[in-house]
Amino acid sequence: MLHSVINIRIIFFCITFHFMLVSGSSLSERVHQTPGDIHSQPGHTAVFNCSHSIKDYDNILWYRQTKNKQMEFLGYMNVKLGFPEAGVKVKINGNAEKEQTCTLTVESLNLSSSAVYFCPERCANYEAYFGPGTKVTVLGKKGNVTTPAVQVLGPSKKECRSDWDLQKKKTLTCVASDFYPDHVSVSWQLNGVSITVGVATDSDATKSKTSRFYRISSRLQVSAEDWYDPNNLFNCTVSFYDGKETSYHHANITGEEDVHLTRKEYLTVTGNAKLSYTVLIVKSCVYGAFVWFLVRRLQSSPGK
Template identity: 40%
Template sequence: MKLHHLTVCIVTLCWIEGVCECVLITQWPRDIISNSSAEMHCYQNDTDYEYLYWYRQLSGGQIQLIVYLLAGNANYEPDFKSGFKAERSHTKQWSLTVSSVQQKDEAVYLCAASHTSLCSYDPAYFGAGTKLTVLGKKSLEKRRRRSNNLVVILRKTLVCVASGFYPDHVTVFWQHNGQNITDGVATDAAAKWNKTSKLYFITSRLRLQAKTWFNPDNKFSCNVTFFNGTDYNNYSKLIKCTFSICPTEKYLTITQNAKLSYSVLILKSCLYAALVCFLVWKLQVGPAESAALTSPSILKRLMWD
């Protein structure tokens, strides 16, 4: 029996409403409701990473790679070679178009950027996600009413990819500070066959609240048990929130406060400019209006005199 080494890597997904707080990846729009086509975009604000990705996550399902862009060339996964078009419109911007939207295309679409290919030691940074909804007219109004009652919770997602093994006898589980956890865990139902490498791979993800991730005392590990036909081999990959991959909560608070202060300053400047314009206009129009109001009474006095 031919056995292969098992590679385990963890990719940190910054999946937060509006802003990714590791490397800033802006993704828009947040929601798309369409029955024809859908177009979404991503922009890397402070980086120029060459490896650009598009993923999708079906409701309650796993994250699937759709395509990756490198040097302007799109490399599609076998299941996405038709109906999807990815392109790099700018050095920092890339887009994905889903043509002829069908019910099976309803999912959350995620963009990502990385300095190197996935499963290296460099993290991949994700946008906030675009939710594509395919609905009829009656369902549309119902969904809008329900969305008004939703409470936004900031979350992080950790993705564990175990690859390069044969046969496919593996189990994956997560631990938080050494304790097994199941809440927020979603693992592929079975390992998948890579036609290129002729080996198997499996993906598992862990979703947790952002405040849990930002606690430096919390440690998370993806653990893989591989049965080679004779023995069980254990592999583990540890990850925690450090400043090298994400800023501290205090730093994030400072930056958010700075953004708020800057916005208030801009608003005050606009109000001040409007006030100045109003005063200038008042000074220009005021004398003419005053003369127009007083002239009749002066004329009356002259006539009676």
């Protein structure tokens, strides 16, 4: 009993201290978790499988991260012994050693079971490494799966007001809406080639306040030079898991014809305008001086 208490204290210390530091480590790629997504109905059972290929690691922890980002500890496996957390209705079986499989079974799912489930490796005197996680959605009574509607919006007019500097950035926005549940990811392509630089996607889909549907947006910044090329095709792809398979939904937009003046053209036009204005001013001054001369001549003539 004392040994278990000590183990749990060590686990919590390691997870708290290392989670933010090492979850992105390269060793995290050696923690494998299946399935990646689960859709289920209330009352059903969910089973998660976890394995790893990290030498000398023989403890697997189980956590779930709820919608409000809180991490809830579910229990752990020490080699071949499972230790579910008190008061948590889960089963932990299998083997936590390298190249073996540990399973977490959650029975009697309910709406509060919707979360992302993780199986980090226990650290003890080492670090803890998190795998990709499994996203679980327990569907509600009206939980019919609905695929997303996708559209791509071009840059705002304000953003495109000054276009002489081709280094300026233009922002394209991809919006996926009216989908349920929120098992989606967003990616961008330019002329069929994947883009990752300049992409900012919402961390989570947001649920409508008036319906069960979700919405997510992603923004892509491109140079004005790329945008003002009608041969460029910007494509947004939204992948959606419907509980059985992943479907892909696309929307695209082409670059615009550059009808704005380039900086060189602008300087030429404004230079010509300034020259014309200067010539006009000079002519006006000469004409005014000539009129003044005539008036003075007439005033000084005899008999006038």
